[in-house]
Amino acid sequence: MTSLITALALVALLPVSSWGLEVVDQVGRTLTLPAPPQRIVSLVPSTTEVLYAIGAQDLLVGVTDFCDYPPEARRKPHVGDMLSPNLETLVTLKPDLVVATREGNRKETFDQLDRLGIPVYLVDPITVRDVLKLITDLGELTHHREGARAVTHDLERRIAAVRDRVAGRPRPRVLYVLWPEPLIVPGRGALVTELITLAGGDSVTADLGQGYPRLSLEAAVGHKPEVIILARHGSRGGATVREQWQRLESMPAVKSGRLYTADGDLMHRYGPRMVVGLETLARLIHPEAFGQSEAARRGAAR
C-alpha cells in the first residue's frame, strides 16, 4: 500500500519536474522553469489583455504603463514603460516569469533580466493565426487551457462571421493611417493589413514595405484610396488629425464622406480585441453588409 502511494506521488510529481524541460517560448527559445509560473510580469499590453481574457489575471503581478485594458489592469503594480522598465521595481515584485516582446521591448532589458536569473518568455505574434496560438500557449503556460480555448473559439467564430458577411463583395481601396506625422502606414506583414483583407478591403499600402513603413502624404493620396481610416491613439489628437485630412476635400474618399477614425488599440494590439478591430473595419469598409444607414455609419465612426 505504501509503495503504491509512493508510486502515485511520483507520477503526480512527474509533470511538475518536466516543467524544466518543456517550456518553449514563441520565438523558439527553451526556458527552464522550476514550477508553473505563479508571479508573472507582463511587459506587453497585448499579453496583459490575453492573461485577463483567459482568466489568468491573478497570476499577473506587474504590468507596464501602457497596459490600460481591461481597466482593472491599470490597478496592477506598474514597472514603467515598455522601453525602459524600472528593473528595481520589477525585481521587488519577485516575478518567476517575465513576458516580453522583441518588437516593443529592448534586448538590453532581456539581457539584464537574464543576469538577474529571471526567465523571460518572448512573444512574437505577427498574424491573426499567431495571436490565436499565443492565446493557446499562454493558456498552457498558466494552466488556463479552458479559458484560452473559450477565447480562441469565440475569436474564430467571429472572424468567420465577418468573412461570410463580406464574401463576394467588391473590395474598396483602403488607406489606413497608423500615425499622422510622420505618416506611418501598415505594410507587408502588419496585423492591420491582414485585418483589412479579412474585412473585405484592399489596403493600398499592403505591398509597401515590411511592418510599418513611413510614407509621404502625397504618395498616400496618390494611391487613390476609396476609404480612409485614421487610427486614434487614446483620447487626444483624433479631431486634429481628422481636420487635416478633411482639408483634402477634392479626394474622392473625403468628398464621399468615407473618412473615418477608429480606435488604434483594436487594430495594432496582438490580443483578443483584434476581433473587435476586425468587426469595426468591416463595418467601415462594408457598411452595406451590416445594414447600416449612412447617418448611423458616420455617427459610429466618430
Add this chain to the structure above:
Amino acid sequence: MTSRARLAWICGGLAAVLIAVALGSLLVGAAPVPPRAVLDLIAGRGPSGGTDRAVVLSIRLPRIAAAVLAGGALAVAGAGFQALTRNPLAEPSILGVSGGAAFGVVVAQVSGLGQGVVDALGLAAFGFAGAVAAGLAVYLIASSGAGLPVHTLLLAGVIVGIFFSASITVLISIVDANRLGGVIYWLLGSVAPIPPGQLVIFTLVTAVGVWLVLGQARALNLLALGEEGATELGVDALGLKRRIFMGAALLTGTVVAFVGPIGFVGLIVPQAFRMLLGPDNRVLVPAALLGGGAFLLAADTLARTVVAPAELSVGVLTSFCGAPVFIWLLRSRVARVEP
C-alpha cells in the same frame, strides 16, 4: 552701377531663382501627376475634384509656401543674430534660440492649442516667448565685461539648447508619453502642408520680423564698426540691438511653431551671400530672405523625393549641408578673430 540698381538686380535675380525652384518643386513628387495637369491646376483650369487636385493644390502648394517662408525667415534671423553678436557662427539653432522656441511651442501644444487660426497665433507667441527666454539666457551666460567672446557664446548656445531639449523630453514624458516619438521627429524639423488660415498668420508674423531686421540694415552696418563707433555716428546701439534681437527671435519662434526647429539655414545662406555680395546688410538681408526661401524649398523638395514614397526630414538635409560649413567657418574665420 548705383547701389540701388545693384540691389534691384540682385533681388530680381534671386526672385527669378525662387520662382524657378518653386515651379520645379510643383512638378515633382511621389504621386505621379503629369506636368500638364499641374500647370492646368495652377492656372485654375483643372478639374474641380480628384486626386491630382488634392496633391497639387492641397499638398504641394501649401508645403512650398511654408518652406519658402521658413527658409527666408531663418536666413534673415541668422543674418540678424550674426550682425547682433558680430559673430559669423551665430544662428538660431546653434545659439539655442530654436531650442527655446521649441520648448515654448511644446508647452503651447500640451496646454491644448491645436490647428485653428487663433491657435496659430498662440503657438507663434509661445515660440517667440521661448526664443526670447533662450536668447536672454545665452546672452547672460556668455556676456562678460569685454563683450560676447565668440567661443563662449557658442558654448552657451549649445548648453541652453541641450537644456531645452531635455525639458521638452521631460514635459512630454509626463504629459503624454505616446507622443514622444512624434515630438522627436518634429524636433528634426520637417515641412508639412499648412492650412490656409495658419499660412496667413505665418506670413504676417514673418513680415513683422523681417521688417524689424531689414528696417535697421543701415544701422547694423554701423554697428559692425563697434558699439562705440556706432554711437558716435548717432546710432542708438542698445535700442538697435533690442530691436534686432526681438526681430530675430520672432522669426525663429514663428518658424519653429509652424515647421519645427530646422537648423543651419540661418548659417549657410547669410554666409554664402556675405562671400558673394559683401557684408552690406542692406543687400545681405533681402538677399538672405529670397535666397533662404529658395534654399530651404530646394532642400525640402529633395527631402520629399529622394527616398520616395517615404520622406526625409528636411532638417536632416540642412544639417548635412550646414555642419561642413560650420566647421569650415570655425577653422578659418573664428581662428583669425580670436587666437
